[in-house]
Amino acid sequence: MAASDELTVLLVCPLGRDAELIGQVFEESSIQSERHKDFVSAAEAFRSRNVGALLIAEEALGIKAIAFLAAALAEQPAWSDLPVLVLTTRAKPTLNNRQPAREYLPLGKITLLERPMRIATLVSSVNAALRARTRQYERRLAEERLRKSEKLAVVGRLASSIAHEINNPLAAATNLLYLLSRTALDEQQQQYLETAQKELDRAAAIASQTLTFNRQSNTKEQATVPAILDSVLALFERRLANSQITIERRYQYNAKIFCYPGELRQVFANLIGNALDASRTGGRIILHERAEVHPKTGQHGVRISVADTGHGISAEVRPHLFEAFSSTKGPRGTGLGLWVSKGIIEKHGGLIRLRSSTRPGSSGTVFSIFIPLDRRVELAPPRPSPLQATG
Numbered sequence: 421m422a423a424s425d426e427l428t429v430l431l432v433c434p435l436g437r438d439a440e441l442i443g444q445v446f447e448e449s450s451i452q453s454e455r456h457k458d459f460v461s462a463a464e465a466f467r468s469r470n471v472g473a474l475l476i477a478e479e480a481l482g483i484k485a486i487a488f489l490a491a492a493l494a495e496q497p498a499w500s501d502l503p504v505l506v507l508t509t510r511a512k513p514t515l516n517n518r519q520p521a522r523e524y525l526p527l528g529k530i531t532l533l534e535r536p537m538r539i540a541t542l543v544s545s546v547n548a549a550l551r552a553r554t555r556q557y558e559r560r561l562a563e564e565r566l567r568k569s570e571k572l573a574v575v576g577r578l579a580s581s582i583a584h585e586i587n588n589p590l591a592a593a594t595n596l597l598y599l600l601s602r603t604a605l606d607e608q609q610q611q612y613l614e615t616a617q618k619e620l621d622r623a624a625a626i627a628s629q630t631l632t633f634n635r636q637s638n639t640k641e642q643a644t645v646p647a648i649l650d651s652v653l654a655l656f657e658r659r660l661a662n663s664q665i666t667i668e669r670r671y672q673y674n675a676k677i678f679c680y681p682g683e684l685r686q687v688f689a690n691l692i693g694n695a696l697d698a699s700r701t702g703g704r705i706i707l708h709e710r711a712e713v714h715p716k717t718g719q720h721g722v723r724i725s726v727a728d729t730g731h732g733i734s735a736e737v738r739p740h741l742f743e744a745f746s747s748t749k750g751p752r753g754t755g756l757g758l759w760v761s762k763g764i765i766e767k768h769g770g771l772i773r774l775r776s777s778t779r780p781g782s783s784g785t786v787f788s789i790f791i792p793l794d795r796r797v798e799l800a801p802p803r804p805s806p807l808q809a810t811g
């Protein structure tokens with residue numbers, strides 16, 4: 421949200437020292453301002469970033485300038501009504517003095533400030549405009565939150581409906597897998613069957629809890645992060661082979677931790693799937709896991725990173741990536757994966773962050789997760805393991 425002390429006032433005062441003097445007054449009053457020589461540069465400024473108000477000297481407002489500025493203001497989104505203040509020159513009160521006000525009608529609602537004026541009057545008028553502008557941003561933010569809340573409510577209702585409908589076929593598939601397990605199978609077939617049963621059990625658990633984003637029980641289990649990562653990689657085995665993308669495992673901490681294994685499996689499946697989507701043929705995905713003491717909190721924990729050499733994530737998207745319905749995949753993405761993943765990591769008391777570059781020749785993304793160790797688990801010394809690579 422834009423606060424009034426973060427917004428900028430654009431000054432268009434092309435003649436004399438008005439812009440310089442007003443700029444000094446604003447600086448002393450802690451009001452941010454920018455000077456612009458004409459409306460073209462001023463219009464570009466309020467189109468491209470958060471601007472609090474536009475302060476114009478009337479000598480800059482010719483017929484063409486008013487038409488240009490009116491067109492630029494008309495391009496604002498529906499929520500925006502940029503305050504416009506016009507510095508006028510004192511004249512005798514005659515009928516003709518009303519003419520300038522009529523000329524300014526295309527600009528919409530404006531505030532006329534008559535020169536010469538007291539500094540206190542100028543500062544007060546501008547601060548009032550900035551407060552009004554701040555309320556616009558606050559309403560916009562509230563509306564965005566409401567829309568997201570409504571979307572989540574729809575997702576919840578849809579998820580409950582889907583969960584109800586798929587429970588029967590899930591039960592049937594579970595029974596079929598049980599019958600298959602009673603037949604003669606070789607070792608590899610038995611391994612595939614066990615993996616299928618585990619994933620089906622996880623799908624059934626997700627469905628039974630209607631995708632409430634709290635997908636597992638409140639009972640933690642002991643598991644190792646490398647084992648969870650490897651179980652996820654097994655699901656992508658065929659896709660990895662077809663894409664010729666190399667997986668590098670750098671596992672250095674193999675002790676068991678107390679966690680929600682099914683939930684962590686969901687997080688890693690999402691991150692690895694995203695890395696595959698972003699990677700090119702012949703690229704690399706690096707899974708790094710090690711013991712670490714958090715530099716700020718001093719907590720002992722496990723650091724897991726999922727890095728890829730893909731196309732990277734643009735700077736504009738990164739700040740919103742963990743928000744609900746924010747996606748880099750266009751129509752193919754739901755925008756819920758990273759949002760859910762962040763919630764799961766926070767449920768473990770951990771943190772997730774990212775670094776990304778779109779620079780040609782060095783593009784890629786790294787998601788880094790820190791999970792603090794449960795007090796019931798003693799911190800074992802990290803055990804380096806040789807780099808393993810699979811394609």
